[in-house]
Amino acid sequence: MSAKGYRQRCDAGGISYAAMIARILLLIALIGVAPMATAQHWIRENARPGDLTLAAQGRVAPVVIDPADHAVVAIAAADLRRDLATVTRATPGGDTQIWIGTLGKNAAIDRLIADRRIAIGTLKGAWESFLIASVDKPRAGVARALVIIGSDRRGTAYGAYELSRAIGVSPWHWWADVTPRQQASLHVAKGLRRFGPPSVKYRGIFFNDEDWGLVPWAAATHALQEKPLGPKTYAKVFELMLRLKANLLWPAMHKVTQPFNADPANAALADRYAIVMGSSHAEPMLRNNVGEWTAPPDDFDYVKNAPGVQRYWADRVATNARYESIWTLGMRGIHDSGMVGPSTIADRRATLERIITDQRGMLDRAGIADAPQVFTPYKEVLDIYRAGLKVPDDVTLMWPDDNFGYIRHFPDQAERARSGGSGIYYHLSYLGAPLSYLWLSTTPPALIREEMGRAFDRGARQMWVANVGDLKPAELATDYFLSLAWDMEATRAQPIDSFVEGWAAENIDAAQARPIADILRVYHRLNFDRRPEHLQWHLPGEKARQSPLSIAQADARLADFAAMEQAVTALEPHVPGDRQDALFELLAYPVAASAAANRRFFAAEAHDRLRDSDLAEAVRRGTIAHAADATLRALTHHYNREIADGKWRGMMAVEPADGQWRSYRLTPPILPAPDALSAPASVPTIAPLHIDPVLAPRQFAVTKGWRLGDGLGRHGAILAATGAGSSVTATITLPAGQWRAVVDILPTYADRDSDPLRLTIAIDGVAHRLAVPRQTGDRDWAQAVLDNRIALAVPVDLPAGTHRVTLQSADPGVLIEAIRFEPVNTTGRLH
CATH class of the missing domain: 3.30.379.10 (Chitobiase/beta-hexosaminidase domain 2-like)
Known part of the structure; x- marks a missing residue:
């Protein structure tokens, strides 16, 4: 899209051209500038x-x-x-x-x-x-x-x-x-160069929830002559994997997709490309249950129908034993649901142990007893594991995140001693509660580094798999995940901006790599604050409620998005013509689409808030919401129909794409009736905001025992404790009034899910021990993953003046985003 088009859209959003330039320059200055990435010189x-x-x-x-x-x-x-x-x-x-x-x-x-x-x-x-x-x-x-x-x-x-x-x-x-x-x-250049071995033995991706992109694209555009997904598509996937030094694929598995092994050519092709095939936690023994189990779902019951289930698994062992595979052990329901049959934890544990023994017997009889095997304690299976489930020592334990990028369990000493080792199943895309994120890729690389680095340090080095959804537009996140898996130490030693700058130089334009990295930094910060797929503040099934942002706060957020769009517009003419499609796919579309999604939501919300008090302004906001909706349609049409000569037709679908899986997905936005709307008569300035005092991580004098993590959080960095015995201190001067400190942390986990996260903060020499329980699946967890934040209030009121704030200790995994100071009203409540 042209610079003029971007400017017109931003002007319609109520932001002046000059204000956008000033704001993006300010954002970049506040966050800092990355050093130039080092290029390959050999x-x-x-x-x-x-x-x-x-x-x-x-x-x-x-x-x-x-x-x-x-x-x-x-x-x-x-x-x-x-x-x-x-x-x-x-x-x-x-x-x-x-x-x-x-x-x-x-x-x-x-x-x-x-x-x-x-x-x-x-x-x-x-x-x-x-x-x-x-x-x-x-x-x-x-x-x-x-x-x-x-x-x-x-x-x-x-x-x-x-x-x-x-x-x-x-x-x-x-x-x-x-x-x-x-x-x-x-x-x-002369010299001998050595590469490998990789940091993680098996490194791969999982195509999941492919209904809205990968399958429609393959069926309608890329491979019209084969059932999706077939060899023509997988050949392109396998080539990409080898170029990224990946070696493992969990294939797509929804009902809309032909099971991978339904076409024998797929497995033969994977073998030619030396790609190791596996299957997800819900698909034991390389079986795609939603496509291959043809009996009633209730018959997928090992207690009542063990012979039938055994035949089903044994058939796949017979056809695929000659290929390099990783065999998923255990059993869940047909489609990512709990196991059918046993009702108590004890019965489930006993049944799973019997199932694993029988599955390993099948592999033994096929002559592949030493083939790698994996067991994933995902969702309810983690409870069974913790109830004493016995998993053979040579089986890899695959630890999942909570579906939102926060790993639930890290190997303990006994688990690190297992010969099968540990792995991580990590989500970059997700369909499920409380709300899905299937459209844009907004997981910050810095969060991937923090969580996967912590897992690596605790011994999870056998197998990493990232759920990448439809793959596009998760190119950067996928690349970074696999780069960590190939060479953890070298990759995480780079500042995030340096990695992104090098990636931008390679994939868009070396001359524009610095500003592209700056834009992506802001993109990840804004969308970490709230993903575009999570632009509703009520959970599914609850009564609708408005966002906690005032109109002025929402306008400030939209100004940041508009400034980011303008930064893309400013560099667009300088990118070579043959890289314009790459620029749009990798940068312009996610930036402009996320901005339009926010503009649509907050303008529609402002319309509803102002309807009774300021009809003219409400009408103007409603017009902005409709314009943003039209922009989303135009951007997506351009992606699907126009770039690369229509190569990606069917790939991009704006969330929510349809009415499927409604209980897990964003409620379609309700826009004002268009007949009552008109074009805005003028462009107002952004309302002034009251900014509460904040201590950002960079304001602390970081000493041994603490570290700054760059590229993460709303303030450009996080603060984490690395050992006992040290503290970090900063001072802040509060204006008139009474104030209360609130410590914002990311919703990470202790080493073990369900254990609380703890930290100790001292204000003016008085220590306060804070703790927050972490129970995956409850309402607090749901709110935390949508907010990407847990707010811990310090139970003391502070007067105006200068205060000394000391972070004395924190559990492993506590990532401190900031300490905010909120005003307290006369009743003692935070405003």
Whole structure:
């Protein structure tokens, strides 16, 4: 959308052009500026002494493999050849070659190793590792070779795609229309480069709730000749996974989707791409229950119908035993529901133990007893586990988050000692209570870092899976999740802005990477405050109620959104034409759509509030709400029908997309009757706001035992305790009146779900111990995940003047967003 269009929309929202520019500059200044991300420098256009030349003067090094190598190596090599041709527009030839091979599967590379031409070190036997080295005269007629050696089949493929990425081909080149930059010459800096092993053994994604994007798009646009989802779609998925160094997929599983194994070509394709297949916590033994269990749901009962259920599972073991898979053990209901049959915790525990024993027996009889197996204590199954469920030691325990990005349980000492290890199932998209978030991707990368980093430090390193919904538009969050899984220490050592800046440089435009990272910082901050899918403050089934924001507060929020939109408009003309589609998909659409959703909601709410007191202003607000609704339709039409020549038709659906699953989804917004509305006669200024005093994390003098976490929360950082014995202090001066401190924390968990979160705060030397119970599923939890905040009031009134505030201690996992000071009225209540 053009800059003029953005400006017209923002003006309709009641914000002046100049005010928007000033506000976005202020937001960026307040939050801070990220350092420039470090680019990869081992591939360059201009040669230096000792470099190996891959492309020059119209010729590019040919890619050579051994036909005896794995199928995925041939696939990766073919993709690399295409990538080299796309980037250089050169013809293969010359006296330099690119050799790609797996240890023990490439005779020419094995000879180089045997002749000690390459020191592979600990590569042999390593998991999914590779090295890249240059070799002079590797054989007669070849002057030099760039040799990529993998420890196993995926390691080799990752190596080929690592070279593709280094020459400028983004992993998202197809999925986000990231056109590679042309480079006539390519030179490799001298030196040997080692990669791997990964921080987490199995790293993957889960397509879920695919009804509104992935399946309609595949059925109507991408793969019209096959039932969705089929091999044509999964081939694109598998390529992306290899480019992101992922290795595990839980396939889509709703009723609208053909079960993955219903078409044998899918499993065969996954094997060719060396992708490990698994299934979700609700689908034991690689079975898609909603599509494959054809008997009545009540028959999916192991107490009454064990033989029937066993046959159902054994059939899948027989067909898929030859493939690399992770077998989900246990049993739940047909569609992500509780187990049918036993009614008490004790009976459920006994039944599950019997089920797991029988399932492992099936694997043993098929000759794959040592295949990786996983058990996920999700929702009610966690209660059964805690009641003493015995899970075999070599089975991975997969710990879930609460569906909103906050992990419920972290491995204790006994669980860390298990040979099967622990994993994490993490949501970047969710359909369920209290309200779903299926449309835009708004989980901040910093929250992913905090939660997954904490899990990693506590030993959850065997298996990570992110629920990515339809994948688009969760590109950044997916990339960051998998980057942490591949190399935890290097990834989390980067400030969030640095990572995002590097990602923006790779996928949108290096020249605009800094402002793009600034915009995405504000985008995540505003939408962390309230996701666009959560723009209602009553829970499903409750009486509707208005938001707690005054009209002036809502206007200030909308001004921040409008300023963010204008920042996109300002950089849009500077992005190259062949990256405009990527710009729209990765930045402009989520920014503009989230802004329009907020404008629609708050303008409609203001109309209702003002209808009886200021009819003219109410009418003006109603007009803004309708304009925002039209903007959402236009943006989504542009995404689905116009960008990339209509490639994404059917992919994007504004929440709520339809009337399905109404109990879990946003109530459709009610807009004023259009006939009574008219265009606004003037553009008012934003009403002045009273800002209560706040101590933000950066105002504390951080010492040993505490740390600042960047990129998270409403104030740009969070404060967390890292050890006992230290405290942090700040001072604040309160204006006239009586005040009460409120500590805002994120709704994280103690190491164990249901344990309270505790912290101690001292004000003017008087300590106050605060605690909040955390019970997943209750109303307090529901409100906390929608607000992304828990407010803990300190039970003491403070007069005007200067006060010393000390954070003395906090439990592991407590993330402090700010300490606010709210005025107290004459009755002792907070205003």
